Amino acid sequence: MLLITRIIPDAVLARARAEYQTRELRHTGPFDPARLLSNLDGVTAILCNASDRFDAALINALPAAVKVIATYSVGVEHIDLDAAAARGIAIANTPDVLTDATAELALMLMLMAARRAGEGERLLRAGQWPGLTPTFLLGRDVHAKRLGIFGMGRIGRALARMAHGLNMEIHYHNRTRLPAVLEEGAIYHESDADFLGGIDFLSLNAPGGAGTKGWLNAARIAMLRPGAIVVNTGRGSIVDDDALIAALRSGHVAAAGLDVFNNEPALHPDYLTLENAVLMPHIGSATVETRNAMGFLALDGIASALQRFDKDQ
Template identity: 55%
Template structure:
């Protein structure tokens, strides 16, 4: 008997609850042993003729790739909030619906920003290195001192869902929160933060700067030497958003010169092979793009992606469609 379940191309393994739902509700060609490359995705799509493709960040589908997708594909569901890995206009031109997974990862990404903030300010990378080397002696009262974040001035660039969640957490540390956004939010959404109409006006007031906006051609490299130079000397820089927002040469120079005291980074321009110079800097705390990496959040993301797939394939509207 032929399998009448909808055909889903799986580009990487998902969490156990999501995999159980996939295996029950969808016809798949198999579970990949590794995250597929774009070439492998296209080859698999031509061979399997799926109605839906489950994808995620770091697997790009650009214009020429989209043109090679078979006509049977009705939806590309990305298990992520970000969509900069997809050519949305090209997919829509093919009549393919695109969905993402907003909201469900807000808290985990905000938690990660706070982790990066604390780790960078309190020199966690250096402390861990010292412990792994054997420690072996007491530290002097003035040795390897970090910076407390309580009461500090936090500037948030991008006051969307995650930015607002970070502002709420920062209030628990009695931080003075400021934000810069394309437009000012209604007062009841500002989380007590002070609005600045431009990033340049906000930067001189920031002890800590945290990025929470999507990557786009307009924001590519927006954090450059000029902007970093406007921060107070010894500020701390946090990026749990997108690596493309940052001129990494300028960031590394600022960390070496002391313009920045430290940085906490979860994202990079060249993932999964970031600039090796970051590894040489003791004042940088690095994580491998894991802002949403909890069992709860990754499962919620996968489930929402599947909800979108089932809705579209059953003739209903997508729950979280991505527009041009």
């Protein structure tokens, strides 16, 4: 039996029901571990998402029949992998299929932040557009500017290819330098100061985890050129919220476009007070095509893990 914690797209649910007996919790709010545990009779696989935290205590409380946890996400930070491995529980996730959709959203946030799109729409909806004047809602050009990408993985490289269409010069900072064939002309910077000091836009595309937690802090923000624009579609944990909010208030960071936050969905309330912050509710992969593909890949991962388990018996 497959237990599904959240509401999933119809096409994915139809396939899941065709391939498995399903139990559907249809969570819409905070994850409830107790409710999960009370619904695991006969369950061999769980399909969850990034909002469902499977810590060591929860994993150790799972029945022995549970053999695989699949997550409707690329990231697996919400799952204690060591605890799962100790229990012999396989983990499946959904890499690759959301690359272009997330890169598109990063580009959208760059454009919206640079051109003050959120401010303009709010003025129109409030009936406060005063009419066209030469200084009304002046933003920043994006074309021919320098884009810095922190985390040049699949999504970062997809964003770089899109930004080439705007004649942007691509710079990047990574744990290691990429092979030239993957750089596609992007300029690698080994140090934070060299990287941050020469860019007009900073896109955060690195994974979460201890290695990147709070990476964009006050010290690194100070390295940015005055008036730089920051976009985050990676992980909320990469950003020190207080430091970024202070920089947005001072104008050192001209604008920010954010799709991910610490403590989602309870983002730092001060972001809501900033006109120069474009805020999206973690919708980087939220297209019909991408969410279907993610669900199908998760189901593939479940099937593969269960087949391996059967062969080992």
